[in-house]
Amino acid sequence: MSTTNQRFTWGNDRIALDIVYGDDIPPYIESVRPAGVPAEPTAFTQPQSIVQISANGAMQGNFGSRYSEMIVGNDLRYASHDETAGDGKRTLSITMRSERYGLRAVATFVVYDGVAAVTGSVNIVNEGDRPLRLTSVSSMSTYVRLGGDDGRWDVVTGISDWTSENRWRRERLRDYDLVSVLDIHRRNKARAEAAARAAAASGEKVDSRSSSVTSFGNTLTRSSVSSRSTAHDLPQAALVDPVSGRAMIWQVESNGPWLWQLGERMDGFYLVLSGPTDVEHHWHVDLPAGGSFATITGTIAVSERELDGALAELTAYRRHTVRRHVDHEDLPVVFNDYMNTFMGNPTTAKELPLIEEAAKIGVEYYCIDCGWYDEHGDWWPSVGEWKESRTRFPGGLAEVIDHIRDNGMKPGIWLEPEVIGVGSPYVSRLPEDAFLHTGGYRLETHLRYLLDLRHPAVRRHLDETVDHLVDDLGVRYFKLDYNVNTGAGTDIDAPSRGEGQLEIDRAYLSWLDGVEGRHPEVTIETCSSGAMRADWETLKRAQLQSTSDQQDYRLYANISASSPMSMLPEQCGNWAYPNADMTIDEIRYTMINGMVGRPYVSGYLTRMSEGQRAEIASALNVYKSIRSDISKAVPFWPAGLPGWRDDAVILGLRASAARGYLAVWLRPEGGADDGAGADSGTGAVAAPMSLNLTGADADFSSTKVLYGGDGEIRWDRASHTLTVPSAAAPVAYLLELTYE
Known part of the structure; x- marks a missing residue:
């Protein structure tokens, strides 16, 4: 017999996780949000479990290669949770069990004081009396709730290759990988549910299958392909709502096999961070009775200050977790x-x-x-x-x-x-x-x-x-x-x-x-x-x-x-x-x-x-x-993340409330090598270049050239315009920024 679902919120003064569980549903993370943003409770018919597991041949409860509604993950039920605090951090452990598959899953989350980021990992224990074959275990699985219309969201992804590392692209989420295909399914589901309600009201037998489908839509999946963990797709990415400024950024922390997947269900978007999988990495492990397996970790940071704000939180998290060294x-x-x-x-x-x-x-x-x-x-x-x-x-x-x-x-x-x-x-x-x-x-x-x-x-x-x-x-x-x-x-x-x-x-x-x-x-x-x-x-x-x-x-x-x-x-x-x-x-x-x-x-x-x-x-x-x-600087990109052939490349470093730095590289013809060498400019005098800079960190009051080219740099704070001299050959400037 089902009972009313239970709900609690956990985190710190910067980030909140809304967690729901019940007798008939697996525990799930309803949202990961900045602590000051109101929660958006939603009822899910088949929620996205905190842990996605495939084991003993049981894979998806849906079609396609989706790490959503995994059969074993859906069978998990809440057992207990424990909270601890100390040494500048807080820890939450949620214990779940699947009686059918004889396993215990403990999901552990950590937040650091003053940082809007959460790290998640999972430990699986075989509590049954026969071997348990795992073929995938997620480190963290959550719904994505940025507010507003998902049609306006941007997704930020990156790739690397030899001599061309860290190439980032920001594009509209709906333009390529995650096109909107759910409307017709939502309409059909709504009609089926209305028909079921009408049938129930008249005493007719209801076919529960008519409204049971919850997963359609596309996925955006990235994974490593070898021991070179960042040799192509990168284990970091972000979602941004450019209207509200809400942003979520994540990283999977593995020096080998990893995967992240952003997907859409009838009830919203989900994000899964994972280590090795059977499909992508030829991975499985057999746990004997009493045996255990620990996942890699994944981290999510959130902000209301667009991509730069989310990356600032992730940077703060990185400084908390990097090895201390002089x-x-x-x-x-x-x-x-x-x-x-x-x-x-x-x-x-x-x-x-x-x-x-x-x-x-x-x-x-x-x-x-x-x-x-x-x-x-x-x-x-x-x-x-x-x-x-x-x-x-x-x-x-x-x-x-x-x-x-x-x-x-x-x-x-x-x-x-x-x-x-x-x-x-x-x-x-x-x-x-x-x-x-x-x-x-x-x-x-x-x-x-x-x-x-x-x-x-x-x-x-x-x-x-x-x-x-x-x-x-x-x-x-x-x-x-x-x-x-x-x-x-x-x-x-x-x-x-x-x-x-x-x-x-x-x-x-x-x-x-x-x-x-x-x-x-x-x-x-x-x-x-x-x-x-x-x-x-x-x-x-x-x-x-x-x-x-x-x-x-x-x-x-x-x-x-x-x-x-x-x-x-x-x-x-x-x-x-x-x-x-x-x-x-x-x-x-x-x-x-x-x-x-x-x-x-x-x-x-x-x-x-x-x-x-x-x-x-x-x-x-x-x-x-x-x-x-x-x-101690926090990076920002007031002209956006640079494209590989951009004529102007800009990186900001905010050092404190009063001071920062801005590097500006000017590359005629995007830095392309035409075979004539670096001094191949025509020598023609071009008009100065005006660069429009945006974002909170671009609201500096004055600039001073610390090092670089000899030309004059002008900053118009009212229009947020940086004017730099024309260049026939590559030239760069390092500016000191003053904030008031």
Whole structure:
């Protein structure tokens, strides 16, 4: 016999979750909303369960590949909930059970004081007496309630690829993926329900099937496709109502398999955040009686200040959950010898003079990149043993590292810990089960074998390598790269390739936690051919992230401006690689690429003029004067998220109530390379460019050029118009903003 549904609201003073449960329905999140926005209670005939589960062959209760109305999830019933608070956060745990499938699901939510964001995860326990095969488990499932007409909502999604990371697109939700197809079904359902009511009133038998359909419509689904978690679709996205300003932004936190789905039902839109699934990731796991499985986490942030406001809340959440490290307070300047410089071919003779010049321009960390272990001139397939090359460093690697330290900088070095090159002498010293396999075959990609970090021999080798470099040679910075992908994963010691992938992903994170626990003084940069694994599960452990391998300084502006959507500004390791063939304006442009995050400096300083080196030193001095603001700044985009070929790219950084910064890159012809080089402008004098800036953070009272081009910048607060000089060649400006 059914009872009246129960309802409670939980959260903090910034965010609220409205949760409903009852005897005949699964518990569900009716809305995730800013705390000051009134709740919108709605009765659902078959609500969207808090947890979406497929197990033991039971999949959807609807048609299509929809993570909605999953049969097992619908069978969950509320058992209890528990709330705790302390250490600046609040936690809610909701326990649910399915008697039919013999499982217990505990959904756990966490909010941090003063932040409008909530993180969710789920733990599944097999309480039955026979094995339970899971094929998908969501981390969080909720209705989406932005108010107003969903026909006016915008959706913001992103993609990345090698050298073209963090490309974001904002479009009308109804224009492409989620077109409106429900009207006819709603009308038919309404007619059927009216007919059923009339029949019941007259005493006729009612066919309950006539009004039971609740799921039609399209879905917008994005997922990872390999161990490179951000190599195409990005695990963040947002919905915005541009009329009311209500916005919701989310991220799935997984360094491997993940999925998010935005879909429409008869009763409204839903959002599902999930880790690996059977369909998308070849994943299943078998739980014995008493066995358990823990999902990855997902996070949702909300705001009434459009996209910038929602991203500000997500940024605050990221700062609460990132690993505490002095690097995020000091933001030291890093020089790396790779990009447009040695490109994997370091030697003592090359390094020593470059180290000296790097120290003179104000660098604080100097990182030796790939190739330091290679004896034969091909660094790519020789990775893995991690012994210094005597050919490249006749006096030993210690000679170079000591020279870095003697010049007042901290030494760093490049590693790619999860692979071993096919030409590495260490290959034959590892047991066969230390490598990833599928179908009995060792996984090989791009002249590398892939290592299984669950294996004790692999962990021991990597720990000994890191401890030697830190304890014996004094390395204080690691660039940890990842230039491969595993496909669907390994089937060694795993019931499915997807579960094997999840386990090795978690093993890498565990190894990284161990490194940081033993060596808290060391700074970690994470890299994956740029930002091909820039998910928050990895980023929360790292001090900075290489944002790209893009070698064209003009195109890098787009990446520098867009990367704070995915990571903290102080984590954005943006390459700034001036070189001797650059004009002063071009040097300033590439330096500003770095100055809006972490200037990741490279370039042949030894080949430059005194004037060019002085310009770089000047840029770094400016950066050092503002980096304490960068470490707490909130990004905003007053001209919208940049398009890849936009003529003007703009990023704002709000540092406090009184101060902020604005980077403006001007790229004639959208930064396109026509083959004639960077100075291919016609020289024609064009009219100044007027840029209309919108949003609350664009209401600054005045501007001042801190660094960049020589032209005059004018700001008209009344019309919100920034006027910048015309440019025949790329030029950039870094402005200080004053708010009153």
